[in-house]
Amino acid sequence: MTLLKADGLAVNFGGIRAVDGVSFSVEPGQVFTIIGPNGAGKTTIFNLVSRIYDPTQGRLIFCDVDITCVPPHEIARRGIARTFQNIELFERVTVLQNLLLGRHIHARSRFVEELLFLGRVRERELEHREAVEQVIDFLDLQAYRDSLVLNLPYGVRKVVEMARALCTRPKLLLLDEPS
Template sequence: MGVLEIKDVTLRFGGVLALDHVSYVVNKGEIFSLIGPNGAGKTSMLNCISGLYHPTEGSVIFNGEKINHLKPHKRAALGFARAFQNIELFPHLSVLDNLMLGRHVRMKTGLLASGFYWGKAQREEVEHRRKVEDVIDFLEIEDIRNIPVGTLSYGLQKRVEMGRALALEPELLLLDEPMAGMNTEEKEDMARYIIDIHEEMKTTIILIEHDMGVVMDLSDHIAVLDFGKLIAYGTPTEVQNNPKVIEAYLGEEKVG
């Protein structure tokens, strides 16, 4: 059994069928990619995994437990973290403060104890700050730690977005198009960080990405969606040679 099992997941919005009985397994410690043409249902699937959406039918199973009923903050407490396609940072806060917010589900000090800073609350904040500094060092953003996020370049903001997710120390990291809008150099840097997260932190990663070169290079397994249906599932080589995948991306050649 994998760390995450998607079992016959169906998602409807009124008369629109966004996901149609999709099933696959994500193994512990792997990089698993979700790909497909625009509108295929990739982000809808990620929303079902993170708890923003609840499947109309089917099950989302994490470490053997069905979690359909859990809200996003409960899934975060289980070890789910997400970096969004559209940057969801607080632009007027510093890089450090944005990353500290990623520790919120790890904070145990109650409201009363927090009112008396000198004591347990202080010790906890020091420990959370140490974890965040580790992430800052890992992503090589030491020189911008105190700069407001809104003043940074797009590529650096995407890196901070990933950093906030990493600050949670996730067991499952969801990356929704982390390289969208980046230039070639920024993409290479992001790919290197994803590889390092996988190899050094042993984090299971689910990746949505349109750059097929990146997907084929990084992924252990790939699931391909098209109009909400799973049309292929396997290794990069198996998926790359699948006729249904070729047709979905290139279209069916018509002779007449």
């Protein structure tokens, strides 16, 4: 089964065609790279896949399901995570809190259950924290765990952003300008 298939993707901004007829497929376990000069449309393709932009033409198929019209907030739940060219983190909270946000896309509790922190919510919170700690260990972020993001150097912030994406347990991870 193909993980992601882009078929004839195109997008216009005003009268300018930013991406024209892009097709590719990504298989499970494959490392797939999009290379090109600045302004070539790499980030635009990521924005199409993550549904930040609507394609003017073409289709996106993820795990054999057409996601061309799926709303952006549903994309992470379906298993697509990404980093951004410009770091997108909450700067006034800790690394741990940023990573926990990556886990909470999986939360399916009712408001009252969350408010009262009932048993099932408490159990899931412990599971989320355990998953986050595994990512912290995997990416060697222990020294920054309780640090505010705004106090971190740029390189560490990039790692934290990737860590948050990994915390969603994605099937597909899009890394925009990872270095």
